[in-house]
Amino acid sequence: MFPGSLLMKQKKFLYNFKNVRWARGRHETYLCYVVKRRDSATSCSLDFGYLRNKPLDEVDDLRDAFKILGL
Template sequence: FISRLYRKTFLFHFRNLRWALGRNNTFLCYQVDREERDSTVFLETRLHAELCFLYWLHDYPLQFPDQHLQITWFISWSPCSDCAQQVAAFLASHSNLSLTIYAARLYYFWNHSYQEGLRALQREGARVEIMCSGPVIPATLR
């Protein structure tokens, strides 16, 4: 399913709020930089956004092992502990990937397992940043 994220939807879901009432979905916007071109695909499914991305990307690093991919995510919630662990494992098995995550909000930041999931991402080289002072608006949404 390919669609464009509406500006109003982006601004609502990507605000950095301590109590994010009415924001029960996770949105993941991404950019994949590689030598030839950028790629954008929007998926709608019941899987967590991070896992949808991994399914979409799954075969690419194996098909082109000499090509380095720099992946940037803009995500409305930080990954849950299970997704963070799966993404970390994916990064560990694909040395030609680099991941930067900009999250609007931390998901269950007080929960030790969610903290450990973010640490696992960092151990595998992912850069995890929290957005502040309002949303970061990608050029395509301005």
């Protein structure tokens, strides 16, 4: 739906989110998100994905999406 909304590859997820004391070689920060709209007792997912700490335009796209949705 929105630019930057992707599923992360399983290998990349396990590498970056493995619970280790020293995170050698892991120089990126990820923010995983799910955008839901709740109408009464039900909710529906509008978008999901993850953002990396690098491209600023992805953050701007997500911020714009929140404004459009009124969130």
